[in-house]
Every structure is written in C-alpha cells, then in structure tokens.
Amino acid sequence: MRVSKAILSVKGVSKRFGGLVAVSNLSFDVAEHEMVGIIGPNGSGKTTMMNMISGVFKPTEGRISLRGQLISDLPAQIISRSGVGRTFQLVRLLPGLTVLENVIAGAVYGHRRRWGSDAEGFAHDMLERVGIDAMSYSPISSLTYIDQKRVELARTLAGEPEVLLLDEWLAGLNPTELATGIKLIHALRDEGITVVLVEHVMDAIRSLCDRCVVISSGAKIAEGAPDEVLSDSEVIRAYLGDDDA
C-alpha cells in the first residue's frame, strides 16, 4: 500500500551522545495511512530514533518534518500538539491518577483541546476502543501489564495523533495477550492511522507493517516490505547471535 505523500519525513538524522554515535545519517519517509516498522538488534538506535521524532532529544544533525513542517527543533509538547503521539518502551502511567484521568490527560492538551465532560466522554471512547472501559475508575496499581499498556495507548489515542509511535508496545506480553495486542493494532491500522512502530516480535511485523526500516549500529541497512527485508542477508547477519529473530 504505497501512498505517494509522505506525512513524516526523516532526513539525514544523526544523534551523538558525547563520543557515542547512537544514530547516524538515517533517512526514511512515512506516508499517510502507512504502517512502518523500525527494526534492528538491541542497542541499534531504534528507541533513540523514536525519542528524536517525539522530541525527547534533538538530533545532532539532520531534520525531521511532519507534513513538510520542520519539527526536529521543537520541544516535545509542541510536537505532540502538532499530531505526533507515542507510547513508551517501559509503560509510563501516572500512578496518582485513575485510569480515566490518565486517558483524559491525553485528550486535554492535544491539538483538539478538549476539557470537562467533552474530554471525559472522549476518554471513555478511547478506553472502549482499547477494550478496558470497564476499568475506568480503577487505580493504576490494580492493572495487569497489558491493561497498563492499553491505558497508555488509550491516552496516546486521546490526543488524536496523526502519527502514532509505538515503542515495543508488544514486548513483554504472554501469547494470549500478544494475540489481543496484535488485533488491537490491526484495528488501528484499519482505521487508517499512520503508525511507526519499533518492534522485536517478527510475527507482528510481518502481519502489521507495510514497510520496514532496518537499522544496525545507528545506520540504515535495509528498507522494504517485511518479507523482503527479513530475508536480506545483511539483515540476518546483523541479527545473528544478537537477537531472537
């Protein structure tokens, strides 16, 4: 499903921490309604890349733009408001708030600044969308791991992102949960959200992604349809003995 117009565009991006090069000269585009996977061995710079898109870090070099607008020099909150939502590798919820409030948090400060009953209603919709509306008023501490992930996803969706970044959203789930999770992302994809996901679960990548960007040691080594790149010899070499692919 190749769509011509790139919504998110990463051009020649590098990130150095002191002497360490985490990402080097990486470029790729994400088209509207497309689901792109970023894969690569541990420590290859995937999460750093996500952090640069969402504004946790600024790239040392290169530019990231959203619908042609440069976003890589903006602070995280502006990037978020301009339509980039994300989840975190290790779930980050707000323990002092209820499930519903956690999701409302996503609705209030996004580009559609909802407030009051509007925000509340919308948050309920999002919780229903991820399938845990029944737990709206539970404390965060009572949730299972997958439910925590769902809350986080609901919160991100509540911001109505145009581009959704999922950072190892499926990691750490048991087989049943994994199936539920994949189904959920499928549903999002069917709704036409643009998604960039970092993932290790290859089955999920095969079934979800339109296209994959493979990085190793911070640099892009392959790009293309999942089946194509996963059989690429260089990709296999990068993964060998390194991961569970």
Place this chain on the structure above:
Amino acid sequence: MIRRSVLALASAVILATTSAFAEGVIKLGAISPKTGPLAGGAVVTQWPNIQLWVEQVNAVGGLNVGGEMMTIDLIEYDDKTNPGEHIKLAQRLATQDKVDFVVAPYGTGFNIASAPIYGKFGYPMIAVSAITDKVDELTGRYPNLFFTLGTTTAFVEGVKSILMEQRDAGAIGNEIAMVNVADAFGIELADKARELFTAEGFKIVYDKSYPLGTPDLSPVMKGAKDSGAKAFIAWSYPPDSFGLAEQAIIEDLDVNVYYSAVATSFPAFSNAFGSKINNVLGAGGTNVDDPKIAEYREAHLKITGKVADYWASANTYAALQILEQAIVGAATLDREVVTQYIKDNTFDTVMGDLNFKNNFSNTFWSVGQWQDGVFRGVKGSNVDGAVDVRLKDGWK
C-alpha cells in the same frame, strides 16, 4: 475554632482565680532569647541579671509594697530570637499569665516589636539592650517605653571624640578603617559614623560591610591593614567581635586605636585573648572603681556563677533596680502609677543616679577600654570615673 475560644476562656478563668490566691506575690515576666542568634549575648547580660535580682529581692523577703512584703515570681520564656514568637509570648504574659511587670526584651528590634503590646497593658518597659536614634518618635508612640543605654548617635559620638583627641595628639592621622556587620544594628551605626566622622574631616579609607555569619574575616582585616589607617573601627556583633580581634592578632594590625562594638566588654573576650587585647576599645563600659559596681560584680559572680560583663550587665541590673524602687516608692502594683513614678523620680542604681527626661536616661557609658585585664569606661554621658584612653601598642 469556637471550641478553642471556649477553651481559651476557661483557661483565662482558671488563671484569674489562681492569681486571686497568689497574694503577696509580684508576677514578673521576662522574654528573651535562650536559643537563636541573639542567645549568645542574652545569656551573658540579660538572663543572669534577672536571676541575680530576683534572688536578691526574694532573699530579703521580697519588695515592700505599701507595707506588705511581696516576693517575685518570675515567669520566663525563650523567644528563640524570633520576633513573631516574641510578640506571641508577650501577649501570653499580658493576657494569660497576667504578670504584674515585665523585664524589657533583649535587642532593639524586640523592644520595638513588643512595645505596642506592653503599651496596651500599661507595662513600663525599661529597655536596656536597645540603641536607636528614634527615641522621641518611639517614646511618643509608646509612653511606657524607657531607654537607658543611649542613642546610636551618642555611641558614634563617643568614638568620634576619641578619634578627634587622638588625631590632635598626633597618634592617628586623618584616615580611618571602618567595617560593620550587615545587619540592622551594624548598618545603623556605620551609617551614622560615616556622617559624623566625615563631618569632622576624617577620611574613611576602608569602609566595608561583611555579612552576619562570615566564617573568615581575614580578608576584611587584611584590607583594613593595607589601607594603612592608624584607627580601626568595627561596628560588630558578638561572633565577629571575636573573629576580628583574632584576625587583628594574626595580621598584627598596626593601629593606635582599635574599636569593636558589642561583646568586646564580655569577660569571654578577655578570657579568649588574654593580654593581647590590652587597650582594645569597645562599646559601653562601667566605672569599675565605684564600690557599688564592685559589690554588684561580686554578687553577680556569687549568685550566677558567672563574671558579669563590663557594660550591659550592670545596665540591665540597674533597670531592674529602677523597677524595684519604683514599685516600692509608688507602694502599689498599679502599673500606671509605677510608670508615672519612673518618669518623675531619680533612682539610685549601680550605674549611679538615673532619671528620665522624656523617657530617656541620659546617663550611660558609650566607650570603654580593656586596661590590664579590666574593661574601664572611657567615654560616656553624665558618668563619673572615666579613665584616659590608652593607645593600642601591638598585640602581645
């Protein structure tokens, strides 16, 4: 909230009834720091003298108030050197403990802060440790407030007259090195000194302040030394008066006039430095040759176990003597009558005969000097026994 006021009422009633039983007793309230930055000074000049006076009075059976012997019941509080705390405790003394009389607080700020409360209840306040140039304005506002220690200007004048004498004698030139501690007390004195000294043609070649709690005064002393002035004046407070003297010794400050303000007259000052601080000038003083002072100092040592300091101690004791004589003289515990008595009469105290004009006693020492182990008054107003100023000659 309502319940609390009922409680307050109840306790007030209980207090009222107990005070009805307590006849033959004069309740005396005293609030001063036992902790906090000013405690170090208060435990030297304030608390021991209150103790001394109360014990002496009670030892002879109390005060004769119109034929009835009344002993002193002392109620004391620690204000922790905190003005808010002090005000609250003053209110407690007046409205809960319902004391008959009070000892004026320690420190200028505390006297002024508590004056409205004590004034409201008509307590005469014979302020000792308060030095201000606003005497008229304050006593106009608080007619119960009396000042015995002098004014800021008088203190500066005392030092100024020494400087002028020594300049005339050729011991010092026109140049003065002056420092002050950057708190209300030091700033006020330094400001006045700047005005009065320059008016007499002195040049303040080194004029710096240092913050309260400066751990190392050696740069200050080095700066003063480098200025080459033969007179060093420090408007200092207790810990720094010690620190400055130590640095002067270390740097071997070559001056003929060395003055530091508060705490110079403390026995601890001489204990710490011995003969090295011989001929150091300091704030205040007493006439140590006066037999009354000698007797007082002996009693102070005997009863409190501490050597009295050579300045504010005797003043504090004198203020209590004034209160004592006013109560006995007025033959009543009626505060209004006693206050009026203080205004109208002359009192025989360890500091000599004291009386108040517009609530201000113009009898006080302003400058003293350590001379061979004794701190003697050298300048004062209406005082006898001032000795000649000696020149500082090294720090041996």
Place this chain on the structure above:
Amino acid sequence: MIDILISGLLLSGTYALVAMGLNLQYGVARIMNLANGEVLVLGALAAFWLYTTSQVSPLLTVILVIPVSFTGNWIIYRFLLTPLVKRSKTQGALEVDSILATFGLSFIIIGIIVSIEGGFFAYKYLSEPIRILGSTTSLNRLLAFLVAALIGVALYLWLNFSRPGVAVRAVAVSTEASGLVGINVPRVSAIAFALGGTITAVGGALISTFITLDASMGVVFTLKALIIVIMGGVGEIRGSIIAAGILGVVETGVATLVDPGLTLASAYLIFVLILLFRPQGLFGKHTT
C-alpha cells in the same frame, strides 16, 4: 593573589570538613541530615568545654570525639532513622521523612547544647600567626586544613581501595543492586552515617579553635554543607572537596578584591550558576 589563594584554600579546608560528613550521610545512607550543623557544634562544644574546664588540648579532644561521635551517630541511625528507611517506599518519601526527622533532631541537639553552654564558645588555641609564601595566616586554620586534607585523602583511599570502602560506594550507587550482590546495606548505611557524623564532629572541634561558635550556629554550617554537597555532586567526595575549594577561594577573592559584603552572596551565586549549567553538580552522574 597568593594571599587570596592561601586564605581561600585554608577556608576551603573548613568547608571540606563541614561537607564531607554530610556527603557520606546523604550520598550513602540517603539521609538528608539537617542536624549536621548541630553535630558540628557538639564537636566544638566538646573542644571548648574540655579546654576551658580541664585544659585538654583540642587536638586530644579530636581523638576523644571520634569514638563518641561514631557511637552516637550510629545509634541515631540505627534507632531513629532506620524505621524511616524501612517505611519509605521511594527515595522521595525518605527525603521528606529525613528532612522532618532530622529537623526535629537538630532542635533536640540545640536544646542539649544550650543546657551545657548557652553563650559563646570563646577560647583560642594555636592562634599564632604563621607565614606561608609571604602570606600571613594562623596556625589553627592551617591545622584544620591539614586535617581536612588528611581525612579527604584517607576517605578517598578507603572508598576506592578497601573492601568495605567499595561496598560503601556500591551502596551509594544503588541500594537495590548492592543488596543483590550480598552487601549488607543497612550495616553499610549505618557505618557511612556514623562515619559522616564523626567527620563532622571532628571538624567542629577543629573549627572551634578559630571560629567563635554558639549553640544556634549549626544551621549556618548545615546550609554551607548542603550547598557544597549539591554543588560537588551527591555521593562524590572528590566533588565536595573541589566544591569546598571553589567556595573558599571565591569567597576570599571577592572579599579581598570586590567587597567583603558580597562574600556569601558570591558563594551562593557560584552555586546557583553551577547548578544552572550542570544540574547534577560538578561530579554528579546525570540521572533522569
């Protein structure tokens, strides 16, 4: 210039004595000890009291102070602070609790000091001028500096080259991980706390030979110590020593060249600037 450097460095010695103990207590035992300054004043009181009543040399007092303050601080940690450590679930909660508890403790110590001596601890010991490279200073300050240097070096060597020292450093880095590798965390914390308190008390005894203290001056030292520890980086003895050095030299420099009235202000300004540009302190590891 030499004057500034020498006076400044000697003052740094004082500051290092004040801060090293707190750093151990906060860096290792995770106790933000607001009673640090009061412990220092206790040490000073011991030196003053023994000197004025029985002519005991403050140097001897320093040696006497070591076992007493070690035991005292160990007891404080064991019985007063351990319950707080146990009940707090997060570092933040422990910080709040230890601020509250040690603030109360500081009042108790002040009360004890006042009941022994409410006035100034005024005495002089080794108040003799000495010339170093043409600059005059006093023997007692030099002595305090030397002891501070000795303690600093000994502490550094102990922490880096001895088994228990390495355990202490491990606990400073992570209490959980240290527990996992078999370090007795409560014991190491107690030792670090007691050792920190001992250094502070020894510092107090030495400082009292040249600074006139009284019961309520502890807070001044606590503030300085907190500033130095944070400036140098939590858990970093090296950082504390260097921060103490910077403060000492800056304060003396400003007092000499600019205005003594600005000494403390400039010290705090340096602190503020360092934290603005290195929010984790000079040597602190950045944690997010």
Place this chain on the structure above:
Amino acid sequence: MKRSNWQELIWAAVITILAAFWPMLANGYWLGIGVDVMMYVALATSWVLFSGPTHYISLASAAFFGVGGFIVGTGMSDYGTSFWSMLALSAVVGAILAALIGLATLRLSGVYFVIFTLGLAEMIRNLVSWVQNNFLGSRGLYVLTDFSDEHLFWMLLVTSCSIYLVGWIISRSRLGFAMRIIGGNETVARHVGINTSMAKVILFTTTGLFGAIVGAIIAPRWSYIEPNQVFSPQLSFFVVIMALLGGSGRLWGPVVGVIPFLLIWNWVDANFPNQSILVLGLAFLLIVYALPNGFVGRIEDLHNKMKRHS
C-alpha cells in the same frame, strides 16, 4: 494535589466565615496565635500550590517573605511611602522574583531543586543586606503603623482565602490537571502536549506573589525589620514542615498541619520555658513517627474506615 470539589469550597467558605469572628472571641494571646496560624496557613497553602502537585520541595519561602517585609520596611522607613503601595509593590516584586527563580530551576529536580532554592534564598538575603548597607543608607527599618492584631488577622485571612480560592480554581483548571500530570511524570506531561516549563513557572510565580504579600502584611507586626530575620531560612523550613505535616496532597492540608503544630509549639513554649527547643524537637519526632502521611493521610484513613463501617 487532588482536584478539589464544590463541597470542599463550601466547607472552606463556612470555616472562613467562622474564622473571621475569631478576633471577636479571642484577644491577646489567642488572637496572636490566630495571626500566627493565618500567616503560616497562607505561606504553607501557597507553598502547596506549587509543591503539592509537582512534589518539588521549595525552600525559597523566606526569599519571598523577606522581600515583602523588606520592601515595606524600606519604603515606609526611608521613603515615607504608604503601607498599601508597598504591599502592592511587594506582590509585584515577589512575583517577578519567583518567575525568575522558576525559569532558573526548570532543569533541576529532586534534591538539587531543594538545595538550589535554599541557596538562592540565601543569595537574595545577602544581596539585599549588601544593597541596604551600601545604597539605601538606612537607619534601621521601622514599620510603625496603627494596625492592630485584628487588622493583621483579617488581612491574612483574606490573603489565605485568596490563595485557597486561586488554588481551588487552578486545581479544577487545565493548568491544575497539567500540574498533576507533571508531578506524576514530566516526560509524559510533555508528550501529551503540556508546556511543562510554562506551567511550573506560572505556579511558582503565584507562590512568590503570595509569599511576598504575607511578608509585607507581617512587617507592621514586627515593627522593626532586620533583613536577617525576615529572610531567616528557618521560616522556609517551617513552612515546608507544616505543609508536609498536614499533607501536601490536598489544598486544605496545610490548615490541618499548621494549627496542631502551632498549638503544640505554644504549649511547649509555655510549659518548658528553659528547654522549649528540646521538647519541641521531641514533639516533632513523635509527630513524624506517629503520622507517616501527615494529618491529611490520617484524616482520610479515618474517613475511609468510617465509610467502610457504615
């Protein structure tokens, strides 16, 4: 800080009205305690505005309080200005100062923030002393007014109420919700689109503004302003301690912390005049050990228990 509801506001209004009658019921000592209570309620509530939701412990209260007192003192003593104009000036200066501190502290967290605010307050105290010494040429700052304790009590009550009301409105606003999110996780806050810096600076500015107002109102009570006393770091510690003792999770936390704390304090003062500081320390430890989550925690526990039983 949790979101406040209407019921709470009504309770607050009722208590305020009752409190307003305090000067008629109590005078002298108890009125004085009332003034003290109001002063610390105001300071601690304004502290909780910022520190409650963010969990940032600020030790800068004395800086704002001192600025207020000092401005009133200097203005009235040296320049003969009116109290009210200086009160207004204090509020402005306090707010500006707090905004600057807020901007400076954005990158700091945890203990670094705590000590930074302490250091900054000390720096301001020393700078103010120096400026007074060298440029203002003051002869002691006398603040002589005709205000009695009643007046000060009501002024502080109005201040406390304003702070509470501001806090209440904020807690129900997008800003208040943002602060709760920031307190939970700052990275998340940024990623849901919150301008965390702006939110923190606004809240901190409010704290500074009210702190300076309280300092200005107290100045007439102290009559004589000494920089070292109005800028006393102890005040900052007391504010934090009373707020934490009450519980910083609720806007009304400080009220239930300040009142018992000051009552215990006064009881100790009155009954142990020679060792008040020692007994105070002991009382303090007792409270810390007996009330791990402050009074609010205790009250909410009891409330929950009662609910369960009924």
